[in-house]
Amino acid sequence: xxxxxxxxxxxxxxxxxxxxxxxxxxxxxxxxxxxxxxxxxxxxxxxxxxxxxxxxxxxxxxxxxxxxxxxxxxxxxxxxxxxxxxxxxxxxxxxxxxxxxxxxxxxxxxxxxxxxxxxxxxxxxxxxxxxxxxxxxxxxxxxxxxxxxxxxxxxxxxxxxxxxxxxxxxxxxxxxxxxxxxxxxxxxxxxxxxxxxxxxxxxxxxxxxxxxxxxxxxxxxxxxxxxxxxxxxxxxxxxxxxxxxxxxxxxxxxxxxxxxxxxxxxxxxxxxxxxxxxxxxxxxxxxxxxxxxxxxxxxxxxxxxxxxxxxxxxxxxxxxxxxxxxxxxxxxxxxxxxx
Amino acid sequence: xxxxxxxxxxxxxxxxxxxxxxxxxxxxxxxxxxxxxxxxxxxxxxxxxxxxxxxxxxxxxxxxxxxxxxxxxxxxxxxxxxxxxxxxxxxxxxxxxxxxxxxxxxxxxxxxxxxxxxxxxxxxxxxxxxxxxxxxxxxxxxxxxxxxxxxxxxxxxxxxxxxxxxxxxxxxxxxxxxxxxxxxxxxxxxxxxxxxxxxxxxxxxxxxxxxxxxxxxxxxxxxxxxxxxxxxxxxxxxxxxxxxxxxxxxxxxxxxxxxxxxxxxxxxxxxxxxxxxxxxxxxxxxxxxxxxxxxxxxxxxxxxxxxxxxxxxxxxxxxxxxxxxxxxxxxxxxxxxxx
Numbered sequence: 001x002x003x004x005x006x007x008x009x010x011x012x013x014x015x016x017x018x019x020x021x022x023x024x025x026x027x028x029x030x031x032x033x034x035x036x037x038x039x040x041x042x043x044x045x046x047x048x049x050x051x052x053x054x055x056x057x058x059x060x061x062x063x064x065x066x067x068x069x070x071x072x073x074x075x076x077x078x079x080x081x082x083x084x085x086x087x088x089x090x091x092x093x094x095x096x097x098x099x100x101x102x103x104x105x106x107x108x109x110x111x112x113x114x115x116x117x118x119x120x121x122x123x124x125x126x127x128x129x130x131x132x133x134x135x136x137x138x139x140x141x142x143x144x145x146x147x148x149x150x151x152x153x154x155x156x157x158x159x160x161x162x163x164x165x166x167x168x169x170x171x172x173x174x175x176x177x178x179x180x181x182x183x184x185x186x187x188x189x190x191x192x193x194x195x196x197x198x199x200x201x202x203x204x205x206x207x208x209x210x211x212x213x214x215x216x217x218x219x220x221x222x223x224x225x226x227x228x229x230x231x232x233x234x235x236x237x238x239x240x241x242x243x244x245x246x247x248x249x250x251x252x253x254x255x256x257x258x259x260x261x262x263x264x265x266x267x268x269x270x271x272x273x274x275x276x277x278x279x280x281x282x283x284x285x286x287x288x289x290x291x292x293x294x295x296x297x298x299x300x301x302x303x304x305x306x307x308x309x310x311x312x313x314x315x316x317x318x319x320x321x322x323x324x325x326x327x328x329x330x331x332x333x334x335x336x337x338x339x
Numbered sequence: 340x341x342x343x344x345x346x347x348x349x350x351x352x353x354x355x356x357x358x359x360x361x362x363x364x365x366x367x368x369x370x371x372x373x374x375x376x377x378x379x380x381x382x383x384x385x386x387x388x389x390x391x392x393x394x395x396x397x398x399x400x401x402x403x404x405x406x407x408x409x410x411x412x413x414x415x416x417x418x419x420x421x422x423x424x425x426x427x428x429x430x431x432x433x434x435x436x437x438x439x440x441x442x443x444x445x446x447x448x449x450x451x452x453x454x455x456x457x458x459x460x461x462x463x464x465x466x467x468x469x470x471x472x473x474x475x476x477x478x479x480x481x482x483x484x485x486x487x488x489x490x491x492x493x494x495x496x497x498x499x500x501x502x503x504x505x506x507x508x509x510x511x512x513x514x515x516x517x518x519x520x521x522x523x524x525x526x527x528x529x530x531x532x533x534x535x536x537x538x539x540x541x542x543x544x545x546x547x548x549x550x551x552x553x554x555x556x557x558x559x560x561x562x563x564x565x566x567x568x569x570x571x572x573x574x575x576x577x578x579x580x581x582x583x584x585x586x587x588x589x590x591x592x593x594x595x596x597x598x599x600x601x602x603x604x605x606x607x608x609x610x611x612x613x614x615x616x617x618x619x620x621x622x623x624x625x626x627x628x629x630x631x632x633x634x635x636x637x638x639x640x641x642x643x644x645x646x647x648x649x650x651x652x653x654x655x656x657x658x659x660x661x662x663x664x665x666x667x668x669x670x671x672x673x674x675x676x677x678x
Contacts, residue, residue: 054612223607226604226607226608227604230604230607240624245607245610245611246611247611248604248607248608248611250604251604251607251608254604256600257599257600257601257602257604257605258599258600258601258604259599259600259601260596260597260598260599260600260601261595261596261597261598261599261601262596262597262598262599262600262601262602262603263596263601263602263603264601264602264603264605264606265565265566265569265587265589265590265593265596265597266596266603267603267606267607268562268565268569268584268587268590268606268617269565269587269590270619271584271617271618271619272584272585272586272587272619273393273619274619275618275619275620275621275624276617276618276619277616277617277618277619278607278610278615278616278617278618279610279614279615279616279617279618280609280610280611280612280613280614280615280616281614282614285579285614
């Protein structure tokens with residue numbers, strides 16, 4: 001990459017099921033020029049997140065889809081290299097929505113958060129101290145609301161949302177059960193993140209293991225996965241359990257509905273008879289809590305009370321492969337692409 | 340019926356699917372004798388409600404099942420005919436949980452609500468001014484929370500919950516769409532209860548009619564039915580829609596899960612991408628609001644702002660047939676059995 005042109009990855013074609021390398025195309029383009037009130041950014045780190053799979057579809061998801069030929073969407077840690085905005089100077093490092101590219105132009109007023117590596121490592125603004133961490137924070141704060149002694153279960157628990165859910169819930173006095181794929185991640189949950197129990201969802205007797213791990217049932221299931229984990233969770237839910245739903249990564253590549261029987265009405269009957277609350281959200285729904293999150297999480301990070309792990313990918317050209325791996329659960333920690 | 344013995348209906352056998360007359364047995368028994376602190380009640384009116392189907396199963400529902408040979412559960416308007424409790428006198432009429440029988444003994448302290456026919460007709464304590472009306476009230480107050488101009492949809496809308504949901508939502512400035520079975524009920528929703536639109540779920544093009552009736556989508560779907568109505572509702576739900584779930588009468592007689600495809604994960608993905616809140620409840624979850632309900636609903640009834648309709652059944656011996664009909668939607672209004 002050089003800095004006299006923009007290198008970017010666009011959506012070449014919509015995936016059918018699991019994305020492939022052919023769905024992406026790396027391009028070069030002239031550097032864009034900032035207008036008045038704008039800045040030119042050099043994106044330094046790109047966040048990869050499961051939600052990006054949804055943006056690759058034509059259909060409705062959280063937000064409008066990425067169009068064919070458009071640059072793939074994504075959060076970035078970016079450096080201002082040219083400024084036409086009074087509050088931003090060359091050299092400022094900001095949290096941006098720079099996308100899958102080396103350079104981007106942004107309105108200065110959209111860049112609300114300057115980053116200081118002395119406060120927290122810059123890349124945490126894409127993970128534990130950014131959108132995924134905030135997702136965990138508000139999902140617990142507004143929906144899950146674990147009480148001391150309650151059992152909180154979360155899957156993808158070595159990822160940036162799940163890891164943060166488990167650690168916050170533990171700080172709040174809950175009993176935490178983390179689920180991840182493979183022995184290495186399981187050891188990490190138990191030994192590094194402090195989950196009370198760590199389970200491998202690939203175990204043939206996973207459902208039985210989960211039942212044994214939740215002798216008092218489940219009070220909060222933080223749903224970011226779906227699939228077989230959800231199937232195992234539902235029968236264990238206690239009356240008045242809360243299910244914040246922020247992701248269903250096991251289903252993002254689904255091409256069609258699975259075979260029957262149809263369990264939709266059964267799920268509704270569980271919601272009814274167990275007095276469940278099931279609520280879908282994205283972190284932005286609770287954006288008013290962002291300053292509180294920055295304060296509180298900043299304190300936890302400074303005190304070493306919350307840990308995180310990054311899976312660093314080197315080079316934009318490796319982003320497609322990394323996203324494909326992320327959707328398979330092959331990453332280990334927050335996936336950040338160094339540009 | 341005479342008053343020197345108790346006539347009662349017990350659960351004779353658990354139903355497989357739809358209940359039949361053989362699941363019930365009418366018996367006679369000596370009058371029970373109240374102990375200290377208790378009263379002997381002559382039940383005058385028995386409420387029939389969809390939840391009773393759940394109690395006939397062995398499996399988990401809201402509450403413990405009725406055992407074989409036990410008297411069927413149910414709310415009653417009852418008269419004190421013998422009192423060994425200082426606060427209750429012979430002749431007092433109370434809201435009780437007297438069950439499917441002419442007489443019952445109850446602890447005086449459980450009889451918290453004395454009824455006065457001058458305030459509201461006694462039987463309304465089993466309908467609009469009792470459990471079903473309170474279900475509607477708290478489901479809207481705590482979960483649905485309709486804002487002026489929003490669209491509220493409710494099925495079984497000529498029944499005591501649905502009719503009250505529609506009228507309260509209308510009082511709160513919402514646009515209301517009521518669904519019921521058949522032209523007579525449809526006319527009642529439109530002409531008597533003031534629904535903005537009334538639909539017949541039996542219409543072959545019901546889903547299209549519902550779409551046409553909700554040009555701005557659905558903000559609150561008060562779920563008391565399930566089945567084909569829910570199927571038609573889900574695609575119309577707006578972002579941030581709320582679904583209080585208080586009943587699924589279309590499924591109470593289900594013997595097995597329906598054939599596939601399996602839409603459970605699809606429902607979860609709708610909850611996720613549309614930021615839905617789906618919450619199961621029974622009125623008792625919000626019992627602290629009961630005094631407020633009595634005040635507010637009392638005012639609405641006195642002012643003629645809320646209407647109701649009763650489907651009066653004469654004689655305990657007709658209760659089984661009436662419950663079977665209720666589960667088929669054959670009733671027209673709140674089913675009350677005169678004992």
